[in-house]
Amino acid sequence: MAIRTRMLGHLMIVDRDLGSKVEEALGMKGEAAALTPVRQPSDMAPSPALSMIKKAPATLKTRKIAVLVSDGVDAALIARLRQAVEKEGAELAVVAPKIGGVRTRDGSRLAADHALSAGPSIFFDAVALCLSPEGAQRLATEAGAIDWLRDAFGHLKIIGFTTDAAPLFAAAGIDTKADDGVVALSDGKSVDAFIAAAKKQRIWAREPKLRTPE
Numbered sequence: 622m623a624i625r626t627r628m629l630g631h632l633m634i635v636d637r638d639l640g641s642k643v644e645e646a647l648g649m650k651g652e653a654a655a656l657t658p659v660r661q662p663s664d665m666a667p668s669p670a671l672s673m674i675k676k677a678p679a680t681l682k683t684r685k686i687a688v689l690v691s692d693g694v695d696a697a698l699i700a701r702l703r704q705a706v707e708k709e710g711a712e713l714a715v716v717a718p719k720i721g722g723v724r725t726r727d728g729s730r731l732a733a734d735h736a737l738s739a740g741p742s743i744f745f746d747a748v749a750l751c752l753s754p755e756g757a758q759r760l761a762t763e764a765g766a767i768d769w770l771r772d773a774f775g776h777l778k779i780i781g782f783t784t785d786a787a788p789l790f791a792a793a794g795i796d797t798k799a800d801d802g803v804v805a806l807s808d809g810k811s812v813d814a815f816i817a818a819a820k821k822q823r824i825w826a827r828e829p830k831l832r833t834p835e
Contacts, residue, residue, distance in 0.1 A: 630654035634662060646832075679820040682710035686819065687745035688781075689716045689737070689769065691756020696725035698751055698783070698806065705812050709820075716740040716769075718760065726753070737765050742773040747819040749781035749806060750789065757785050761792035770795065774803075775831060777823040781806045781815040800827050 630653045632640035644650050669675050686706050688699065699715075706713040717723050717733035725731050734740070742748050750770065752760065760766035770793045773780055781804045782790065782797065790797050797803055802824030804815045 625649065626652050626654040627656070630656040634658050674825065677822060680709070681706065681746070681816065681820055684709075684711040684746040684819075685714055685744070686711055686747050686749065687714045687716050687735075687740065687742060688749040688751055689760075689766070690723050690731060690733075691718065691752045691760060692723045693753025693756055694723060694725050694731065694751050695783070696727055696729060696731065698808075698812075699725075699731065701809055701812050702749060702751070702781075702806070702815075705816050709816060711746075714740070714745065718756075718763075718766075723756075737763075737769065742769045742778070743776060745773075745778075746822065747779040747781075747815075748773045749815065750786040751781075751783050751806065752786045752789065754785045754788075757788045761788040767793045774799070774827075777802070777825060777827050779804065779815070779819040779821065779824065781812075781819075783807065800824055802827060 625647065626649070629640055629644055629647075629649065632643055633653045634640075634656060640653060644653060688702060690699065703713045714734040715722070715731060716735045716737055717731075718737050720733055720736040720739075722733040723731050735744075748769075750757075766789060770780070770789055774793070774795050779802045783806050787797060795803075797805070802818060802821075804818050805811055806815060
């Protein structure tokens, strides 16, 4: 407790607004230690050179993208997605309800790289949900699938989705129009939009809506 109150006291000196938010997040409102700095702090203009977010290149190179699939998935859309991801120097991993993979709309088998239970969305840099209507309805009743989507959204990741995935979004309590990091997929042009969004890595503007009271 002494360490927490002392660190809160330091934060109050650095930035009182930040210190107050951390106090509230810790449930320690008004408990920051009253500290006297050796010298009074002076504000300086923000330096873009010190910003990890602003300096981060917009790229998918070496990244790993997951696509959650179900029986009845559109094989052509998966092929377009894979081609676009690999063109950027990234890798596409197929996550299926079972490790045996799924049957696509045309009856062919799509192999899985991960079973849903062994491939949580936290493993990946961005995710897509390419589901059939029946597959989405089934996954909307599975806690593992709901958590898969919620974790991706909560970690501010880019999420692509087919319109048939709507039941899973509803079960997870996530609006498909939540922000520009949730991208509808249907054709080559929308796949390009997903790739462009995924290069941003994270949607930082989403975080205050998830964790900080307005």
